[in-house]
Amino acid sequence: MATEAKSEKYITTFQQLMEEGRKNGYRLDWLLPRETFGAQINSNAEAGGLLLQDIDRGPFAQIPDWSDNMTGRPRGATTRPNAARIGNYSIRTKADIWLKNASQLYEEAVQRQWSSAVDVPWETMEELPDDIERAECQLATFLTEVEFVAGDVPGKWISETTPDYYEPRMFLISQIMDEARHMDVFRKRAFANGGGLMSQTTNVALSGGAIDSARDFTEMSARLHISGEGLVLSIFRMGERMSYNDAEKAIYRLAASDESRHVAFGVMHLQYLAQTDPQRKEEIHSYLDEIELGLVAGTGGQNPAQRGTPSNAALAILLGGGSDAASIEEGGQIALAVRQRQVKEYVQRIKVAGLGDRFENGRANATLAAYVSA
């Protein structure tokens, strides 16, 4: 192969260079070309530039099924025998965190970064009726509280994952960035229009811990990416209906575009795991059993449409257009449609992930069917 021939020529050249340098007292034992040396990559300015998914080749593109990298070296780097084993990574099995296209999702996140300071037309906000403003602020308080679950928890798992699987790590870092902006934009909404922060949601603090305390990455990802963020995404997609100005519409639209990447990560990881490590499917199904219980009984803590919570009442007020009984009744009906949509989208995601058999064989929570057919 051309690359190999080139590489042999290079090695001779470099041995001569090394000798030359050594005569001058330098060590230069590192000056050795790898087998890919000389193979140029087109930086492709027309097609989005030099993208992470296009760069790795040869040994750098080999993603081990099991990683022995304990020193934190970049994937493919030559090892030093004296480097300390500082990694102590608990995620060293590929199927535990891998997915196809994580680099693409990362580069997409980079391209789609936005600013809550200037990309939301805050100046378009006008004074709202007091009950609507209070409902907006309650929902914003709920969202600013829950959004960073999805930053703190992935953060912990990044530090637990070998850099041999840097692609999912990079995606999760972009997610931390996105969630910072979400925590921030909803706090800004609470203060932008004559309101303020309102009440913390008790069960967010209590059962939000379910995502925090997961001991397995896939278990965490199913709870966070598929369940928690899936529910929130369905609501953001209804943003048009609960917005009272262009600023709110922009917030929901921009946040939804981020959330769809986060949900996609979870679905694609589950899909990869189901395909490559099928003996874990039963275990994953049992996590889904719990998730579905949360979906129908509202024990998840992450769902603003969950019955009996301030954020659910706030949603009903926003969707119905007021806090009088008739408006709340009407808003409640629309909120029910939101919950139906959440369930339908959940079912679809699980099917895409390759675990849809649960909806055929009677394992899925029976109440889900009532939602889907209602």
Place this chain on the structure above:
Amino acid sequence: MVQQQTPPTGQRDLDGNPVPDAPDLSWMDKTLGWGIKARVEPFGGGMTIDALNVGVYAEVPDHIPFRNRLPRGAYPAPGAGSIGGYYLQDKHEQWAECAGRLYEEGISRRWSTATDVPWDTAYDLPGDVELAICQVATELSQHASVETEVVSGWLQNLSPGYHEVKLYLSTATYDAARMFEGYRKRAMLNGGGMMLESPGGMNRTIMETYAGWSQTVLGMWFVRNALDTTILRYLAVHGPSEADRVLAARLIPDRMRMAAYAVDHIRFAISKKPELVIGFQVWLGGVEFAQARDLRDPVLTEALAIIFGGSVAGMDEGMKVVRRMLQDFVKMYLSRCKQANLDRSKSLSGAFQGMLSGMAPPPRPQA
């Protein structure tokens, strides 16, 4: 739950749960401060996070008595428990006045290695220079990788009550990720790829400081960051291609934000608890030792000497630039310490004094 306290009327929802007569609206009065209108910045800065600190919300307490995600200033829910983590509940353990501003600045100065570096100017460099760049890229990429692990790992410990810090550290993690992938892209551009891993002494020192975030900041952003920033400054001038110069130059402001947070935080910590200086001084002595030991390994400095000297043949000239660079590194580090009211000039380690005097790495014996 509220719903269970409301008597059912016989109506049931799809889940078979009783539907209450009317939703509980008692939350509508639960606010610690109402009627707030934060102002949009008049000069195009938009609605910034610091602009929200008005009225009763302007107070940033010295201690956050909750270990959950209560947004600062929200009405605390009775019975909201601890969800674990978040054990850094004191302001002096994390705060920096500039964190909110650095967060907004990080977002407004965002850039992409995919499109903002003229990669096509870095093809066909001389082989020795290309390999030297790949070696430096390997080490910078690894430094950044460790940084992403460390900062992201700390997020779960830092109280959400100081959200400005958490927000800034999110951008810092993201900025570090950009350095990781920017230098991986650079190394792969001509197939040189990742070469020899970093010696790892400083990586170890930074990672083994889970006892204190401030100590982590000192190792990672006073010392290591000063070295990396100085290398980037020299690459921004002496880089062998436009792409190398642009990549380095674009990364410098990202690095400087980390340094700004670090200096501001340590200065704040010392202002609140002057006795912390003793431990910080001892700790920095250890960090200097680890950094000096890594630099005694010749791989990084040899690679830089090839780049600065233009070839293996030019290494002696290049090594003179490396010595100036290491001198600048120690000066930058000392200046950070001084700004943070943590004077190291009298207790600087011997190895750092050597670099400061322009004597390290020592000249090679001629064969």
